[in-house]
Amino acid sequence: MIHHFPGMPLPLAQLVEQLSGLPGIGPKTAMRLSLNLLSKPVDEVKQLAETLSGLHASMGFCARCGSFSEQQHCTICDQVRRDSSVVCVVEQPVDVLMLERGQGFPGHYHVLHGRLSPIDGMGSEQLNFAALDKRVASGVIKELILATSATVDGEATAHFTARRYSTSDAKVSRIARGVPEGGELEYLDEYTLARALDQRVVWTTSEKLLG
Secondary structure, eight states, rough: OOOTTOOOOHHHHHHHHHHHHHHTHHHHHHHHHHHHHHHHHHHHHHHHHHHHTOOOOOEEEEEETOOSSSSSSOOOTTOOOOOEEEEEEEESHHHHHHHTTTOOOEEEEEOOOOOOGGGGTTTTGGGHHHHHHHHTTTOOEEEEEEEOOSSSSHHHHHHHHHHHTSSSSEEEOOOOSSSSTTTTTTSSSHHHHHHHHHTTTOOOOHHHHOO
């Protein structure tokens, strides 16, 4: 239902309404974006409209890992230089994009498309475990890195995944949680500090490193 915008033409009001439904965009921001689009050349706006129109038709998910893909397999799965024996398990395709920003992970990914949440009706059957079962059963994977979120549901998903593959030949590990680089302790929450203490490591001095 279109909200009433006094004095605003219906097409512009419809655009403001649609943009307001996007995450993080309120009515005022939607108004500015709409007016900005109205001021752009027609060709630019048409190009944007065509891109949006073809988004669902051109985008899908990788048949192997479940990440974003334009083809049957994503570009990461098709990279032969990557280590196929190490697979990082994440909740959503966007998590792959975030991890890739670091450019330090040489392995592959597996997207569950959610996390265990009985309240929301998300059980293991609703997640992408069947495909992961096949990948683990192939014997290629030597390590599964669990990179689910640090929430109650995320932790439950990590524990479930670890138990599910505990009898396989693949080693199961969990990404570290704790104090970020340059972080001040006074600004951290209790959970982060507790995890930092639990996952503490032995301090190696420079003298020991030098022998």
